[in-house]
Amino acid sequence: MKFLPIITAFAATAIMAAPTKERAGCVARSYDQISGTKDCTAIIIQGPFTVPANKKIDLTGLKTGTTIKIAGTITFAKGTLDKNNDLVTIGGTNIKVDGTSGTFDGSGPLYWDGKGGNGGVDKPKFVRLSKMSGSITGLTVIDSPVHTFAVNGCHGLTLTNITIDNRGPKYALGHNTDAFDVGSSSDITITGAKVYNNDDCLAVNSGTNIAFNGNYCEGGHGISIGSIKAGSVVDGVSIKGNTVVNSANAVRIKAYANATGGKVNNVTYSDITMSGITGYGIIIQQDYTNDGATGKPGGAAPITNVNLYNVHGSMAKKSRQSVYILCAKCSNFNFQKIAITEGAAANGISPKPMGC
Ligand SMILES: *[C@@H]1O[C@H](CO)[C@@H](O)[C@H](O)[C@H]1NC(C)=O
Ligand SMILES: *[C@@H]1O[C@H](CO)[C@@H](O)[C@H](O)[C@H]1NC(C)=O
Ligand SMILES: *[C@@H]1O[C@H](CO)[C@@H](O)[C@H](O)[C@H]1NC(C)=O
Numbered sequence: 001m002k003f004l005p006i007i008t009a010f011a012a013t014a015i016m017a018a019p020t021k022e023r024a025g026c027v028a029r030s031y032d033q034i035s036g037t038k039d040c041t042a043i044i045i046q047g048p049f050t051v052p053a054n055k056k057i058d059l060t061g062l063k064t065g066t067t068i069k070i071a072g073t074i075t076f077a078k079g080t081l082d083k084n085n086d087l088v089t090i091g092g093t094n095i096k097v098d099g100t101s102g103t104f105d106g107s108g109p110l111y112w113d114g115k116g117g118n119g120g121v122d123k124p125k126f127v128r129l130s131k132m133s134g135s136i137t138g139l140t141v142i143d144s145p146v147h148t149f150a151v152n153g154c155h156g157l158t159l160t161n162i163t164i165d166n167r168g169p170k171y172a173l174g175h176n177t178d179a180f181d182v183g184s185s186s187d188i189t190i191t192g193a194k195v196y197n198n199d200d201c202l203a204v205n206s207g208t209n210i211a212f213n214g215n216y217c218e219g220g221h222g223i224s225i226g227s228i229k230a231g232s233v234v235d236g237v238s239i240k241g242n243t244v245v246n247s248a249n250a251v252r253i254k255a256y257a258n259a260t261g262g263k264v265n266n267v268t269y270s271d272i273t274m275s276g277i278t279g280y281g282i283i284i285q286q287d288y289t290n291d292g293a294t295g296k297p298g299g300a301a302p303i304t305n306v307n308l309y310n311v312h313g314s315m316a317k318k319s320r321q322s323v324y325i326l327c328a329k330c331s332n333f334n335f336q337k338i339a340i341t342e343g344a345a346a347n348g349i350s351p352k353p354m355g356c
Contacts, residue, residue, distance in 0.1 A: 031055060041065060047072025047102065051087070053079035060130060062092035070102030070139060078110035079124070083117050083146055086128035095132055099139025099162070108143030108177070109168040116176030116199070117146045118290070129154055137161055143168040147178045148197065154185040161192040167219065174198050179220070182207050190215065200224045200252075201244070206232040212239045222249035222277075223269070227288050228301045231261040239269045244313075250274035250281050251311060254288035257298025257328070264303045274313035274340065281315060281322040281340040282308065284330065299329025306332070312339040319343035 026040035027033075031051045037043045041063050051057060051074060059068065068090075076087050087106060090097065106126050113120040123145035129136075133156040140163040141148055148164050151157065159180070166177040179195040182188055183205040193215040195201045201217030203224045204210050217223060222244055225234050244250040251269050255262060274281055284306070286297035315322055322340035325333075 031057075034059075038062065041067070043068045045070045045074065045102070047074045049074060051076045053077040054081055055079075056081075056085065056124075057088040060089050060091035062090075062095055064093040066092060066095050068095065068097045070097065070099045070104075072101070073103040073105055075105040076107055078107045080122055081124035082122035083125055085124040086150065087124050087126050087145075089128045089130055090136075091130040091132045093133050095134040097134070097136040097139065099136060101138075103140040103142060105142050106144045108145050108166060108174060109170045111145040112168075112170050112173040112175070114173045114175055116174075118176070125150060128152060129157065133157055135160065139163075140165070142166070143174075144177050144197075146176050147181055147199075149180045151180060151182045151185050151188055153183075154188060156187045157185070158189045158191070159193070162190075162194075164193065164195045164197060166197040171198070171219075177220075178203055179217070180212075181205060182210055185210070189213070195220065201247070202239070203227070204234050204237055205229075206234055208234075208236045210234075210237045212237070212242065214241045216243050216245070217247060218245045220247050221279075222247050222252045223272075224249075224252040224254060225264055225267055226252075226254035227290070228255035228259045228262045228264060230256075230259050230300075232259065232301070233261075233263050234267070235263070235265045237267045239267075239272070241271045242273075244272065244274045244277070246276035246278075246316075247274075248277070248279040249283050250277050250313070251283070251308065252280070253284045253303055253306065255286045255301045255303065256289060257287050257294065257296060257300065259298075259301035262301030264301065264306075266305045268307040268309070269311060270307070270309040272308075272311045272313075274311075276314070276316045277340075278316045278319050280320055280324045281313070282311060282338070283324045284333075285324070285326045286328050286330070287326055293326070295326075297326050297328040299327070302329040302331070303327065304331050306330075306334070308333075308335045308338060310337040311335075312337070314341035315343040317343045
């Protein structure tokens with residue numbers, strides 16, 4: 001008993017010593033200080049500061065197990081980079097990003113011209129997760145010039161409680177502001193996201209074992225697999241417990257007719273709630289092109305083993321139709337408990353699906 005106070009004092013010293021391992025050089029309070037943090041294992045990026053026009057944050061090649069805390073607002077000045085650039089790239093093994101008090105502002109309204117990635121003003125993409133494993137928690141990302149998150153070549157990555165809000169001034173002119181584009185990745189979980197945008201909330205272009213659970217999507221084009229092009233393989237996606245509001249579609253699988261070598265297999269959408277859907281509640285199409293549907297489906301990329309369970313809610317008053325399926329080569333669709341209230345009879349809108 002008498003030794004107890006000594007042990008307690010020792011423990012307190014050990015706990016207090018821990019934070020001093022953080023070097024001053026591991027805290028970036030301006031854009032110029034970021035490159036100097038790359039050999040740190042605990043990086044702090046502390047806003048507010050502005051990333052100058054045409055500069056990009058490169059957080060690739062980090063040490064295994066690095067933690068990054070992003071705090072305050074980091075604003076990206078409008079520049080002239082095009083969609084082959086990403087304003088932020090993060091990569092590395094077992095990287096843990098804590099963005100609970102951090103915001104990236106992409107200055108989107110200064111670029112938005114209604115043309116998105118299809119033309120007009122050059123627009124950089126926003127955040128690329130490249131060959132990254134680990135997690136990101138709680139980051140807020142606002143006003144992306146065009147696509148918001150690209151998850152590319154990542155294996156074992158969890159994105160939790162991310163907010164994407166692309167509703168800045170001139171919201172209607174924002175275009176192709178996809179929330180999460182996933183390609184060539186496996187074992188990805190996206191959960192607790194709140195998305196306000198005007199394109200896909202999720203677009204899985206290729207990958208396996210992708211989970212999208214408990215997210216909220218408003219204003220966009222819905223939760224999508226595809227668009228599937230030649231060689232794109234999506235196998236094993238679970239989309240569960242999501243809400244889609246005031247969007248063009250809720251549930252969507254889109255493939256090009258000529259997507260040779262592509263396929264979509266083993267996709268489950270369960271417990272999906274929708275409201276205010278202006279296009280389709282559920283749309284599965286093998287006639288997709290970026291310029292709109294052709295009406296001529298092709299089965300180059302077969303769509304197989306699609307399970308929809310408990311998909312419910314309502315269309316907008318003025319909408320196309322609750323369920324639309326146009327396939328050339330699809331098999332083993334299992335739909336149960338689908339209940340979508342139709343809008344007032346199509347209102348003369350063409351049922352032909354739109355492009356992006
Ligand atoms: C995500 O948000 C939910 C709801 O606020 C909270 O319960 C959960 O702990 C958060 N997750 C993380 C990893 O911070
Ligand atoms: C289907 O995909 C899920 C992941 O979404 C996976 O857990 C399951 O094992 C896959 N089923 C088959 C038969 O491969
Ligand atoms: C596939 O179809 C699309 C849309 O019609 C077209 O733009 C593209 O060039 C075609 N690709 C190939 C490989 O034929």
